[in-house]
Amino acid sequence: MSVPQSASPDAIVVRDLTRKFGSFVAVDHLSFTVRTGEIFGFLGSNGAGKTTTIRMLCGLLKPTSGAATVGGRDVGRDPEGVKARIGYMSQKFSLYELLTVDQNIRLYAELYGVPPKRFAERRRFVLAMAGLEGREKALPRDLPGGFRQRLALGCAILHEPPILFLDEPTGGVDPISRRQFWRLIDQLSKSGVTVLVTTHHLDEAEYCHRLALIHAGRLAALGTTRELKQIFADRQLVEIRTERSVDVMRALDAMEEVEESSLFGTAVHAVLRSRDVEPSEIVARLAAQHLAVESVEPVQPSLEDVFLDVVEKAGRE
Template sequence: MNSIVADNLTKKFGSFTSVDSVSFSVKQGEIFGFLGANGAGKSTTIKMLCGLLEPTSGDAAVGGYSIKKEADKVKTVIGYMSQRFSLYNDLTVGENINFFGGVYGLYGNSLKERREWILDIANLRGKENTLTGSLPGGVKQRLALGTAVIHRPEIVFLDEPTSGVDPVSRRSFWELIHSLSEEGTTVFVTTHYLEEAEFCSNIILIDAGRLIAEGNSKFLKSNYITNKIFEIRSPGLIELLDSAKKLPFVEDVSIFGNSIHLMVTSEIEEADDLKNRLESITGIKLTGIEVIPPSLEDVFIHLLEGKK
């Protein structure tokens, strides 16, 4: 069963097309990753799916309701959490929970039960009277997720939920997302941390408002990358990067920490062959070279560079 079906969703701001005929579908209970660079149209798409913005053309069914004609009904089946953790900093933890509970019509025992649940997942038991503004980012993030799903929505939209949060908190946040998905909640998440995209069961990538790749991470890696990728170490990394860009047998090259990833054309198969060619042409000594399996980052860099 599909939770979200987008059909040629388009949004124009004047003459600028932010989202251009994007179509995809999201199955119930899956974690769906929505990736793209800043300004690619991620937030605009999410805002349309949540009923915050009207599409210029096209439509989408969210939880079975049309975002164009039944925006009111859409709002009853979704939860939304933005990267800015829209909590009231001058209210206490308990007051924030009660407020969002009240907004979704929860009261009495059902509110109490959800409040306990949120306090548990955010590790805030006994801290109901703490001002939300004084909480650390990771805790705030979990509280924001808790309040976003206080009414047990079928679908939850997370707009870059992990930006600005430390790696440990990010990991435990993803565990929380998994447990939501296991309970049957559809999770639609945007992120620009590509290692997080590996946790998603399905991924789409958009660039300049257009959908350019779709599938799970394994499919993306095998389908879009056919040539070999080498990880290379060298004392003259930057010069190597610059000269390698101009070589005919190099497709993509980009820097990854203290190494560079180099995608070659199909004529090169062996590491030694590549090493000899590079050293003889550039005169720069390589200290290490090995074939590596492509990461999602390699896939996206390849796709985005390939377009240019």
């Protein structure tokens, strides 16, 4: 991988980026920066505005207002300049099903303008990366999802772009291939490539250096995983095991000390307003209402807790 040309430490700078579709605001005054060589995760539920943002950053969609530079180029004024500096892989993998593996590589190399001298080397690189040596004549539709995914990634970085956009890159791929894929992303990042990736798999967010939580087109939270979990710093998160989770949640929500409760697998997670509240006190009050509880334990917040908390707060505002 080549080292990015721009000396600037920020590969992507987004300021008040907004996109409206009619009266619907898909992306609402989004601002953040992505540092060079960083894996930046874009987390949010479906329809939160992740794809719209990524399409604007790729120069595929004009922003309604606000600005963004990618690799030092303005996405609104110089989309072609942006396109020359990025790789993009969408959730559909975008391979030509009727063309062989080799023909797909050849086509994308030509379209991206890979110099003929470099072609043989880049082709070998992609085949090795995708694990498709010896299957150059295969059609993409005959390949398992993981191979298709890595081939699509390979085709998107044939021209060695310093910035890479991945939109839901792990859809329909088995867990082992997903792990392999993230290892590739990590290698790319170590070689200096900036990666902006959207996902709604919370477990995948752990691979990212920093995360942006998007809700209803707005930036709801931003930081490293550890930083994000700090939102629980002056509150307590407890896990309550009970057979009557729905009744327990109703009772918890009625309590002054409990900020919110949510179903977490078979257990209930409750956010207590302060660190001073004794979990045993809660149990006693539940017992008074004839609600039996198996156990109550303080737990470390997971990203899912953070996400639910952030969405809850955003919904209240």
